[in-house]
Amino acid sequence: MPQGQPSAVPDDGLTTRQRRNRALVVVHTGIGKGKSTAAFGLALRAWNQGWPIGVFQFVKSAKWRVGEERALRVLGDSGEGGSVVWHKMGEGWSWVQRDAQTDNEAKAREGWEQVKRDLAAETYRLYVLDEFAYPMHWGWVDTDEVVEVLRDRPGNQHVVITGRNAPEKLVGAADLVTDMSKVKHPMDAGQKGQRGIEW
């Protein structure tokens, strides 16, 4: 995609440099493929910049994203780019010490609480909140609070949120929103998911 020119110059009192470096809230939503894969593609750019990356997988199954996780771990451990810390709800968040018999709603909240702590501490430069649109959509995590925390986050921290049904308030508060629309999918033609493509 070419580096376009902005279509408007905002009256926000910021210099171009300040505006250029303003950290973004990015949302990938819609029913099509590519929401999470594009988020992890973005993580490659962040890694190349040497940024610390925090991934929070808000999904039930710990098996999801095995390929992306392994790749990002190898990259993070290579010493050539940024660091990568990968948190998985599906096998119990690593910072939760007790035997996690809590339900998914409680787990999603625990994930969000950690994201809040990390944002306050400026732990990462890029946050991938994978499938985080779901807990908001289901009302497990309060969207108003998410919007407020993201708005008031300190420093220069980019946040990418993926998942279908991103709440309108989140879309309204985000800087960059892409809707992945399904034009055609192999399952429509009776084909099942396959390794290397779906996972």
Place this chain on the structure above:
Amino acid sequence: MPQGQPSAVPDDGLTTRQRRNRALVVVHTGIGKGKSTAAFGLALRAWNQGWPIGVFQFVKSAKWRVGEERALRVLGDSGEGGSVVWHKMGEGWSWVQRDAQTDNEAKAREGWEQVKRDLAAETYRLYVLDEFAYPMHWGWVDTDEVVEVLRDRPGNQHVVITGRNAPEKLVGAADLVTDMSKVKHPMDAGQKGQRGIEW
């Protein structure tokens, strides 16, 4: 995204296993962000499967995708997953020995000719033809021929094609098509592209 069930069982004489392992033609098109980033996210899964990956960048500037290229090279060289070969039109295709003073149209054709040779030789398991929708859209490469070559390709080779304005014939021939739609973009608010996000 959950592993859904197919909505129809096709009358194609194939077993589920055969259908599951049928190689796909994937198209990421539309005016939104994430077309290429999602393709490179897919490459992470392919790498995790140990597949040989061939990237063909059909873009003018060799500077594009520097982050993705570096990350994929580090992964390919790690010895832990699949191999990665990265071809760039922007700095002259590596297999073209003469001083490349040819125009972009000729270069795009040379790229496609190499893709054809590699498909025939089954060189890779995943092909990322980044921005390849453009030379088809502009008529530099014949879409009918692309569709035919993809349809008749031997073995088990997945092909991902990105770019705006994917020709209808290509969309018709593809197995999985996602349209990335722009809901909101920082440039609309006067913000310029920034490193770590746009490149």
